Amino acid sequence: MKEQLHALFSQAIDSLKSNDVIPADHETALVFERTRQKEHGDLACNVAMTLAKPARKNPRELADLIVQALPSDPLINKVEIAGPGFINVFLNNEAHTSALASIFAQGDQFGLAEPNSKQKIMLEFVSANPTGPLHVGHGRGAAYGDALARVLAAAGNTVEREYYVNDAGRQMDILAVSVWVRYLQAIDINVTLPDNAYKGQYVVDMGQSLASLHGKRYEITRDEFEQARTGLDDEAALDATISLAKDKLGNDGFALFFDLALNSILDDIKQDLSEFGIDYDTWYSERSLFETGKIDRAIKKLKASGDVYEKGGAWWFRTTEYGDEKDRVVVRDNGQPTYFASDIAYHQDKLDRGFDLAINIWGSDHHGYIPRVKAAMQALGLEQDKLKVLLVQFAVLYRGGEKVGMSTRSGEFVTLRELRDDIGSDAARFFYAQRKSEQHMDFDLDLAKAQSNENPMYYVQYAHARICRLFEKANEQKINTSNLDQADFSQLSKSQEIDLLASLQRFPEVVERAAQQFEPHQITYYLKEVATAYHSYYNSNKVLDAEEPLRTAMLALSAATKQVIRNGLNIIGVGAPESM
């Protein structure tokens, strides 16, 4: 619809240009907006206001000239000039009902762009350290990321989902040691779990299962354990304990604790996300970057280009050359590469895999990390624009009016699984998807549970279920519903019908815009709007009691609404139940 108007207005502008009303070399941007109020017609164009200055005319006068130059078109009922110089376009009925034909012709594809017709995009999201189960904070990133993936795919992009598994590094070592301590406790050695180790119950469980599997094979005396820690501050003591564990258990023994922890937690995360409706194409291991030599190669490349230099026994990346606040260490003085080094190699690898765009969804606490990754990309000669980092603000949890902590190490958190068990995966997804990512979010657990029935998702699903029921009834009454695409759409002329039609027609635009702006929440608001229009229509019209041919047309409108709701819910990753 907007394209057709665009063509008409372009003609008008061109003719004014040839008459020297508008400077011929002026680049004119034509924007059409859906109006907020009915008195303003269906679509409004502000071009007369933006052209007023270059044309040196007052906007209303210019609008008048544009309207006069506008070719007539069967879809346009009338055109009005209003306010400071808006050109308001009123469409006629055929323009409104034209959406129905597309909906019936395209079905599940309505609103979606040609699949795989645009960019090849990789979307990396969640990527939580496998040091514990996912909590509701991760849930937000998960729901947002997957909804975004679906929106981007709906807009015609090819999307791959990836989870970057941090299966190397100190946090994992701390986890392995935490399991070891719980194991020692399980075989009655009286060591205490360090304060800054992982405290969750799941660590206790893993320790106990290792105890029953291996008995006292990995034991150590309490004195030996405590001696390694004496006189050190908390974090240093933890590092000393890690060294002790590696020393006492040997490579294989330590790997036993490490791998059990990693695998069981990662399996849990995979299952959790799968139950949440998210299926990743790739689980990318950080450790594999070491094993394949990709980290060494990246560092070598940066040393060769002079971007990495030695200072104090460590290797530093000259990120300040690329706008970062300070240089960053890539290889520690003990020879161990930092997490940053992994990430440099990881991003090199991402783009080597041929994506047009790599999107990272990070928690907002990582925002300070963006400049150095961008710096690395520049130094490696990669196109910065091919990396887009989207930040998701934390969800602040409340329970009983109190803020709930969310630290994996302390074991104090509400798991995503717990939330799903309480309100269901669909309700949780919809709830998260309503918020735009950079908005701070208050998540009241009591409210989320108590009001799960008042989650707007049910409002949308209810409209769908109602329509399904309507068709069941129609079949019971032997009403023919097989040729709805042949219905006489011109029967639909009541204002509620026009409102509903206008909403349905907008769906492709909504999908396109949501994708362009990386804002899947726009889909949820759109769906609520469609549901409102339908509920209102449903309440004041008895479809099945209507006379033919109006009844068939009303059924066609209902079927089209059902189709659009289904397609929209699918983009959020939420089901469309036939009955409720």
Add this chain to the structure above:
RNA sequence: GCGCCCGUAGCUCAACUGGAUAGAGCAACGGCCUUCUAAGCCGUAGGUUACAGGUUCGAGUCCUGUCGGGCGCGCCA
């Protein structure tokens, strides 16, 4: 101290990248079921868009400053 994000109805959030009279849900109040699902509909009330300036035909949206909140500023990840 410096940097990033945010501040909209009592609460939770929208607002078509600068458009016309700032909208929904929840909570409050008043109506609507012998007729296709009342998880619904219709109506009332609720606002100086944190505050102060600026930019222009036009600002919740852009710029500057102030106040308030979240996060970050490791040879952690």
